[in-house]
Amino acid sequence: MRLAIVDSELCVGCQSCMFACARRHGQGGLAASCIGVKSAGGMRNGFTVVVCRACFDPPCARACPEDALVVRGEQGGVTLLPDRCLGCGCCVPACPYGAVFWDDTLNKPQICDGCGYCPSFCPHGVLAAERRPKKARPPAAAAEVDHAP
């Protein structure tokens, strides 16, 4: 399962999803949240909702020097193996969406596990939990186009 952004224009910026995520991880506050809702250059422009896209070939996992981010199966995304993680932070800039969040207290990334809890706390249906159809996964690296001259 992964999160789908149904329509970010419906987002009022209430951040209820961010707090729901932290609660799901058993915490108050936002340190444990894996969702980011931020204004798109000021509140007048609406909001950007940042959630893990559950990539099939996740750049965050490729950036991890300790193989602490393990690629999940056919639903995509990664799982953090906390014992392996050294807290180097290489995974954070690797995600082009900025969806690898950081817990300063633990000094480790906060990774969305696609649990689907947050959509039930979105008052306007911005988020939805989405189960990917089988065979959604694209062909593996062999099919990548080689642009080298």
Added chain:
Amino acid sequence: MLPDDPLCRILRVDLSRRTFSVERRPELFDELLGGTGVGVRLLAEGCPAGVDPLAPEAVVVLAVGPLTSHLPLMSKAVALFKSPLTGNLGESHCGGRTAVALRLAGLGAVVITGRSERPLYLAIHGDEVGFRDASALWGARGTGTVGRVIREREPGAGLRSIMRIGRAGERGVRYASVTSETYRHFGRLGLGAVLGSKGLKAITISGKRALPLADFSAYRKLYKETYDMAVETSMMKKYHDLGTAGNVASLDRLSALPAKNLTVRRLDGVAQITGEAFAEGYLGRRLACAHCPVGCVHIAALRQPYAQEAYFYKTSLISYDYELIYALGAMLGVTDPEGALRLMDEVEVLGLDAMSAGVVLAWATEAQQRGLVGTAETDGLALAWGDWQVYLAALDRIVEQPTPFFEALALGVDQAAAQYGGSEFALAFGGNEMPGYHTGPAAHVGFLVGARHSHLCNAGYSLDQKALSEGRTLEPAGLATKLIQEESWRQVLSSLVSCFFARGIYTPELVSRGLACVGCAGDPAKLEQIGEAIYREKYRYKLREGFTFEGLRLPARIFETPSGAGPIDPELVRQTIACVAAFHQEPRAGNG
């Protein structure tokens, strides 16, 4: 309070020395919850008696409470300061992201004192505090520009608040506001002028920490209950559908909408500026404060062509609310919705309190009509009901103060009337310009005896409407008791700190359960005691700073123009004030 809850941490900032320190005061939060309760104590401790509100020694307190960021709609930040408008207790509440950012930066309160020689802005990110040069931002035309600059220079996107003053605050307009997150404000009583006097252009705060809970499973259950009440029931419907602007039509129907400086109580052409009209014609976006699923902030999209070039448009996104439509629409006789929106936009750009600005200009219009002032005083402007272009020019002059008359207007309507006459139609209560409720005696007594002279102190307007619908006549002792009870309970809500729109959700029982989840004691009876204690403490501060019930001025206009409940009996008003005065003057054990 849980021992590891950072709520007890108070950040003290001295702008003169550019120093800061953190103090832990858990006993203060245990006694007074947070927000208003803690804020008024810190104000009384830190602000020397009788100090000039614009002196460096005057302190500003920002505070949040134990339930901030834990439960929905607990997202208000409270500012306590000495008001340069009234010369007494200043209290203002702001939504946006200020409260949650402050709490998640690991703080319960910030106390600011001193004056910086050079303009600066404060950058508070978790445990880091930066004093950033703002000399190039001083004098920027709009509050929006300041927000944009800080947004691009500072970290914490999505987790921060950017509070800033406009030109009005820099120029010392006594009802200058502080804008937060573009559309929310510490609006009333002149916090903007206080920050301006300190050379403090802006404050940005961000944080993302974890907060402890005493009973996580009870907390999750309670969260779901409150969230469902806010989202699934009809309790919040009026706030998220039309928003507070829905009151325009209701109050006009009740003949309780103050218009044209309260010369009338219904407005011809009001249909063009109702909440329904704005929603149908202009509503472009809705926004929410942090951790509030209601989304009551209504933003109009106004498209205006440029005169000098074809196919060139400016689209402004302007926040509207009942109070703005009342003050800049009805009070000024402006029924052109686009004109009203232009005025709302200008007030935002300049950083003025909309209610005070509208009431001041309404008084000035009547003063000019009556010949108390002429065009020499008004810098050539002919103020006239409905002429929004001339009011746009007048707003700018309140800030720039090109003539002594505009200098007087920048001091508030009481001061202007003291200089030019016309106090009988100067609509201020306790020095604060009137909110938009001419519902009956309870509203006006409520403004007068409320500790911050606001309609939010005790909601007298709702007592008027209830009495009217039940066919009851209000009597002084009963009315005084109800106003005191409501204001006392609101001290609990504003110490937690809850949005008052959620007062139907946060009953004493529910608040008590919430406090238990975060390890704070407070059964409903105890909460009532705390509320009354805070209310009395606020009054002790007011009395210390020279407030007297005898000195309260009753504008004659409120008795001349019948209210929604008919003509107001001056004797009922006086007797009710006397009852409230007796409450504050009676000796009470433990309260000094």
